[in-house]
Amino acid sequence: MFLLVNLKTYESGTGADAIEVAEAAARVSEETGARIAVAPQAVDLRDVAKRCEAFGQHVDSVEYGSNTGASLAEAAAHAGAGGTLVNHSERRVRLHDLAGAVDAAHRAGLEALVCANNAEQCAAAAALEPDYVAVEPPELIGTGTPVSQADPDIVRDTVERVGDVAEVPVLCGAGISSGDDVDAAADLGAEGVLVASGVVKADDPEEAMRDLVT
Amino acid sequence: MFLLVNLKTYESGTGADAIEVAEAAARVSEETGARIAVAPQAVDLRDVAKRCEAFGQHVDSVEYGSNTGASLAEAAAHAGAGGTLVNHSERRVRLHDLAGAVDAAHRAGLEALVCANNAEQCAAAAALEPDYVAVEPPELIGTGTPVSQADPDIVRDTVERVGDVAEVPVLCGAGISSGDDVDAAADLGAEGVLVASGVVKADDPEEAMRDLVT
Amino acid sequence: MFLLVNLKTYESGTGADAIEVAEAAARVSEETGARIAVAPQAVDLRDVAKRCEAFGQHVDSVEYGSNTGASLAEAAAHAGAGGTLVNHSERRVRLHDLAGAVDAAHRAGLEALVCANNAEQCAAAAALEPDYVAVEPPELIGTGTPVSQADPDIVRDTVERVGDVAEVPVLCGAGISSGDDVDAAADLGAEGVLVASGVVKADDPEEAMRDLVT
Amino acid sequence: MFLLVNLKTYESGTGADAIEVAEAAARVSEETGARIAVAPQAVDLRDVAKRCEAFGQHVDSVEYGSNTGASLAEAAAHAGAGGTLVNHSERRVRLHDLAGAVDAAHRAGLEALVCANNAEQCAAAAALEPDYVAVEPPELIGTGTPVSQADPDIVRDTVERVGDVAEVPVLCGAGISSGDDVDAAADLGAEGVLVASGVVKADDPEEAMRDLVT
Numbered sequence: 001m002f003l004l005v006n007l008k009t010y011e012s013g014t015g016a017d018a019i020e021v022a023e024a025a026a027r028v029s030e031e032t033g034a035r036i037a038v039a040p041q042a043v044d045l046r047d048v049a050k051r052c053e054a055f056g057q058h059v060d061s062v063e064y065g066s067n068t069g070a071s072l073a074e075a076a077a078h079a080g081a082g083g084t085l086v087n088h089s090e091r092r093v094r095l096h097d098l099a100g101a102v103d104a105a106h107r108a109g110l111e112a113l114v115c116a117n118n119a120e121q122c123a124a125a126a127a128l129e130p131d132y133v134a135v136e137p138p139e140l141i142g143t144g145t146p147v148s149q150a151d152p153d154i155v156r157d158t159v160e161r162v163g164d165v166a167e168v169p170v171l172c173g174a175g176i177s178s179g180d181d182v183d184a185a186a187d188l189g190a191e192g193v194l195v196a197s198g199v200v201k202a203d204d205p206e207e208a209m210r211d212l213v214t
Numbered sequence: 215m216f217l218l219v220n221l222k223t224y225e226s227g228t229g230a231d232a233i234e235v236a237e238a239a240a241r242v243s244e245e246t247g248a249r250i251a252v253a254p255q256a257v258d259l260r261d262v263a264k265r266c267e268a269f270g271q272h273v274d275s276v277e278y279g280s281n282t283g284a285s286l287a288e289a290a291a292h293a294g295a296g297g298t299l300v301n302h303s304e305r306r307v308r309l310h311d312l313a314g315a316v317d318a319a320h321r322a323g324l325e326a327l328v329c330a331n332n333a334e335q336c337a338a339a340a341a342l343e344p345d346y347v348a349v350e351p352p353e354l355i356g357t358g359t360p361v362s363q364a365d366p367d368i369v370r371d372t373v374e375r376v377g378d379v380a381e382v383p384v385l386c387g388a389g390i391s392s393g394d395d396v397d398a399a400a401d402l403g404a405e406g407v408l409v410a411s412g413v414v415k416a417d418d419p420e421e422a423m424r425d426l427v428t
Numbered sequence: 429m430f431l432l433v434n435l436k437t438y439e440s441g442t443g444a445d446a447i448e449v450a451e452a453a454a455r456v457s458e459e460t461g462a463r464i465a466v467a468p469q470a471v472d473l474r475d476v477a478k479r480c481e482a483f484g485q486h487v488d489s490v491e492y493g494s495n496t497g498a499s500l501a502e503a504a505a506h507a508g509a510g511g512t513l514v515n516h517s518e519r520r521v522r523l524h525d526l527a528g529a530v531d532a533a534h535r536a537g538l539e540a541l542v543c544a545n546n547a548e549q550c551a552a553a554a555a556l557e558p559d560y561v562a563v564e565p566p567e568l569i570g571t572g573t574p575v576s577q578a579d580p581d582i583v584r585d586t587v588e589r590v591g592d593v594a595e596v597p598v599l600c601g602a603g604i605s606s607g608d609d610v611d612a613a614a615d616l617g618a619e620g621v622l623v624a625s626g627v628v629k630a631d632d633p634e635e636a637m638r639d640l641v642t
Numbered sequence: 643m644f645l646l647v648n649l650k651t652y653e654s655g656t657g658a659d660a661i662e663v664a665e666a667a668a669r670v671s672e673e674t675g676a677r678i679a680v681a682p683q684a685v686d687l688r689d690v691a692k693r694c695e696a697f698g699q700h701v702d703s704v705e706y707g708s709n710t711g712a713s714l715a716e717a718a719a720h721a722g723a724g725g726t727l728v729n730h731s732e733r734r735v736r737l738h739d740l741a742g743a744v745d746a747a748h749r750a751g752l753e754a755l756v757c758a759n760n761a762e763q764c765a766a767a768a769a770l771e772p773d774y775v776a777v778e779p780p781e782l783i784g785t786g787t788p789v790s791q792a793d794p795d796i797v798r799d800t801v802e803r804v805g806d807v808a809e810v811p812v813l814c815g816a817g818i819s820s821g822d823d824v825d826a827a828a829d830l831g832a833e834g835v836l837v838a839s840g841v842v843k844a845d846d847p848e849e850a851m852r853d854l855v856t
Contacts, residue, residue, distance in 0.1 A: 011706040015720040041714060042684035043721040058711025064653040066784055066839070069700025069713070069733035072683060078657040079685040091711035092308040095301060099335050121313050123341040127379060128334060142708055165341060165379050197708070225492040229506040255500060256470035257507040272497025278439040280570055280625070283486025283519035285497070286469060292443040293471040305497035356494055411494070515737060522734040527763050549741050552769040555807060556762060593769060593807055 002192030003036045003213055005199045013200040018044040022051035024206035034213035039085055049080025056084035058091050061100025073108035083111030089138040102130045119157035126165040133168050134194050140174035142197050147174040148184035159189035179211050216406030217427055219413045221254045227414040232258040236265035238420035248427035253299055263294025270298035272305050275314025287322035297325030303352040316344045333371035340379040347382050348408050354388035356411050361388040362398035373403035393425050430620030431464045431641055433627045441628040446472040450479035452634035462641035467513055477508025484512035486519050489528025501536035511539030517566040530558045547585035554593040561596050562622050568602035570625050575602045576612035587617035607639050643824060644834030645678045645855055647841045655842040660686040664693035666848035676855035681727055691722025698726035700733050703742025715750035725753030731780040744772045761799035768807040775810050776836050782816035784839050789816040790826035801831035821853050
């Protein structure tokens, strides 16, 4: 299972706290053999990438050139990222920009992990040939009710519909906070999970990650 | 073959001129048996729909309720539209809004015709189960060089890739201005074409439509 | 006092119901001498404009030409509109598009009524020299608690700050549903009010408008 | 005069090259006493801020919390930035997001430098009380023809119109590449200049900065 920890713009996931989560992720990953990547804000990406596998939270469909305030895939790669989220429910993009962002990620050597709301939109995303799609029902994000329990069919349906379009591994997210949730997701066909508040706002993020992957 | 005439915001496609194109479309359609729909600006939709088959140029992913400046699918249907474009290259939308717009169109009884730039994005759109996808390479729009001649492979590829995802008929557009272009598109597997300036800016739009469908 | 009735995409403000509100607005206006404009969805603009003063809900910063799914100021003017809302809280626009929309409205002979959230943003809007600015605190929209009662200072401050920038009349909106609310707004310096649900969702829209302006 | 060097997403302004420009900026600033700030991509912000005064290229109107792919003002401040651009012509924002971004910058202790296209839009921006407004005619960006020469009136008008709204210093940008251009801008009332390609794509960025400020 692949665990991706999205630090969002949480205070406890910014600056020095981002580094702490990254160091904890590295320890838990080494201990358990689980793959754990951390997705910090862009300003913290380089420091996080020195400590653990790092993902961007977003890249734009741009190249080197005259763009201001954009997230360039090459710059994320140079900062040490190995992949990037795109189209998170908090940063939705237009279809052609999504295609452009997946292409930009690949051009820069990043894995592209496309988020979407449901099975149908994940199937659409799969046609763009990203490395992962993640189904995250927006209404469950931050609730503490895991998607694998609240709506198991959405995970199954996503695995099935994505499989009809392309061979792209499916992750799931929203409300996941325990190892049982992760196991349930795996049983439904997910090859990984996205977690945010469940780790970043935990009293002990390291323990929270350990619990998720064991 | 299905001919969709997009009036855009062309001066010769606004107000009284929109009605003229609509009346010409009705005459040509009756004469030739070809299916011709006209997509005017929203303010002209009702008047056009009284005269010929009419499509909206865009609908938003909204329902009846508290939305200002939005294009409601139900309102387009009440005005007489039978379908709507979505995601035209001049009005791109985010993936989840595209899914929502297709759903909104179907909820209101409209056909949903999703435009996209290339085969891959058309395949993504097809996963959302619209009634048509239309491939329109943006760099050819308004050029007078037909897509069927400038880039025949893009039409073939779109038909093939869309077919892998769902049974959705493929249209094509960009640069089409003659019956030969339409025949070439049909030979490549397209079941219809989108035309804009080739009709709206023609000296004689009626003659231009007649030439396209015969 | 100027009363602008925004029909939004309310079911009771769409199609035949939009026409009913327009006819009622015309009767109340004639009876009372009050200026009442109705802002329907674009598809209903022409039919509404035949019956009463009509405003668009939005115009884009575009000209005649190659634009799809856009709201062209000239097309709204040809359909009979005398003005248009821009930057409603349900259709916010970028600063340069706001400037472009005000210019487009004026180019087409439409009055431009710019909405904004608070005194500061109204002052910014006033620098673009629209015909009206309207302060509508988003948190009060649709609540039934009138802005003139919930936050009288926001109206006073807006009148003062706008006055420092340019001579642009200030309207206010959000939660207004009675003639007392309108009087209170006038006492605070507003030269008109925006109403939506208070009229459109009233059991008797005509009576609701009459109550507001007398 | 204040010189702000926008590194955009230029290849020669990314990663190690961003650091080189930052170190050169620090040397030129120390030598000449001129104030020079460098605005790198977010991933390079921390490394640049260790070497010279640093600005963000953009901040979003968000707070600590559940936002993905956003530019948080507090995170930029923690990374060492002293200010931020907002509303650059390559990253335009909606009026209320612009107000929110200025507020976010101030909340985090950053200076807010708002870019806009012309005198009118700069006056609108000034009503939001940023620390600087910068007029950058988009058609001159990257041309090598300095705004102070191509359109001196736009600088004068901006100084005048902004002065009518609030006491906010005016900068100018677009096409500036020599000390003479900077002097001309100062003569027109500008208190600083924005430069991008003129420095970042120069054979010797250090020499280019030295030429601009002496």
